[in-house]
Amino acid sequence: MKDLIAEMLRGQKKHLSFHTPGHKRAGADITELDYSDCLLSPRGVLWEAQADIARILGAERSFLLTDGSTSGVFSMLHCLKEAGKNRVAAPVFSHPSVFNACKVMGMTCIPIFQETRFGIPRQPTLAQTECALAQAEALCLTSPDYYGNFPDLASLSALCRKEGKPLVIDGAHGGHLHFCPERYAGSYADLWVDGVHKSLPALTQGAVVSAKTEEWGARLGESVILFRTSSPSYPIMASVEHAVKYPRNEAIELAAERFKARYGCVANADWTKLLVPFGIHCAQAQRFLEAHGVYPEFNDGNYLLFYLSPLTKRSELKKLGKLLEKLPRGAVGEDAPAGAIPMYREER
Numbered sequence: 001m002k003d004l005i006a007e008m009l010r011g012q013k014k015h016l017s018f019h020t021p022g023h024k025r026a027g028a029d030i031t032e033l034d035y036s037d038c039l040l041s042p043r044g045v046l047w048e049a050q051a052d053i054a055r056i057l058g059a060e061r062s063f064l065l066t067d068g069s070t071s072g073v074f075s076m077l078h079c080l081k082e083a084g085k086n087r088v089a090a091p092v093f094s095h096p097s098v099f100n101a102c103k104v105m106g107m108t109c110i111p112i113f114q115e116t117r118f119g120i121p122r123q124p125t126l127a128q129t130e131c132a133l134a135q136a137e138a139l140c141l142t143s144p145d146y147y148g149n150f151p152d153l154a155s156l157s158a159l160c161r162k163e164g165k166p167l168v169i170d171g172a173h174g175g176h177l178h179f180c181p182e183r184y185a186g187s188y189a190d191l192w193v194d195g196v197h198k199s200l201p202a203l204t205q206g207a208v209v210s211a212k213t214e215e216w217g218a219r220l221g222e223s224v225i226l227f228r229t230s231s232p233s234y235p236i237m238a239s240v241e242h243a244v245k246y247p248r249n250e251a252i253e254l255a256a257e258r259f260k261a262r263y264g265c266v267a268n269a270d271w272t273k274l275l276v277p278f279g280i281h282c283a284q285a286q287r288f289l290e291a292h293g294v295y296p297e298f299n300d301g302n303y304l305l306f307y308l309s310p311l312t313k314r315s316e317l318k319k320l321g322k323l324l325e326k327l328p329r330g331a332v333g334e335d336a337p338a339g340a341i342p343m344y345r346e347e348r
């Protein structure tokens with residue numbers, strides 16, 4: 001499939017810019033002109049690119065976002081509110097955007113308890129979710145989470161269907177999963193956001209929010225315009241289309257799984273997240289790696305997380321492995337607190 005936005009940008013004719021942006025340079029960073037379409041009411045290349053993306057993601061409608069998954073989360077929750085669902089059950093370790101959206105829109109968040117073991121929040125169980133969902137009208141899950149763990153999507157979506165309650169999924173860390181239907185948010189949710197910029201080759205802030213049915217798609221179309229910038233970045237939009245159309249890289253997926261086994265990473269089901277336990281040696285390990293030009297995604301005080309994408313090279317994994325071999329490891333206690341994600345607090 002062609003990258004339609006990039007093709008349009010390449011095919012531009014030279015022109016005098018009496019329009020924004022103020023840098024006045026030709027190139028990819030243009031504004032909404034007659035040939036470049038308009039994200040607010042797309043009819044041309046943006047419409048076609050969104051239609052291609054929806055087909056790839058198995059959605060009825062998909063919407064380009066240049067404001068990160070955060071704007072997707074806000075759009076989805078607004079959509080729920082417009083559908084009369086004001087009480088949303090969400091795990092306590094959800095991203096702050098979930099709680100912020102509830103707060104801003106006057107919705108009630110029903111927290112779903114999550115245990116933390118060995119410093120890692122565990123995805124909520126069916127029983128924990130059932131308990132919170134009994135007091136809510138919709139469910140908002142995170143899949144996968146920052147640590148590469150998945151909720152039981154099959155059981156939890158079945159629960160939502162049984163209770164006639166919509167399921168929305170924050171897939172900020174799952175943009176690479178549309179190749180794996182059994183793990184992909186879009187196989188289960190009514191509304192979901194893909195944080196394309198985190199695990200696929202897109203520019204920072206590039207994301208997509210999608211709806212499974214025509215009815216949710218129409219609502220989402222109304223909601224998304226409230227949370228998007230009115231000056232969308234063409235480089236970001238082109239990169240999102242490119243990233244969603246980017247081919248799967250099974251060689252690096254396999255290499256990542258082998259790496260996990262060889263270097264004692266914590267077992268998880270997401271090849272893009274290599275979680276290496278360092279315990280009390282975490283800060284020292286981070287300093288050593290950075291001194292050798294290797295930067296992890298985070299240091300949560302227990303683990304260093306190394307975030308991969310289809311563009312990660314096997315030679316880079318090899319270099320990382322060699323450096324890891326030189327570092328002392330410390331144990332992470334069963335009751336160590338989770339460090340990377342702030343937990344929901346009632347007083348927010």
Ligand SMILES: Cc1ncc(COP(=O)(O)O)c(C=O)c1O
Binds near residue numbers: 068172195
């Ligand atoms: C689970 C989760 N959801 C949403 C977001 C927000 O994504 P973005 O930074 O693309 O707005 C993040 C960011 O890290 C996240 O971890």
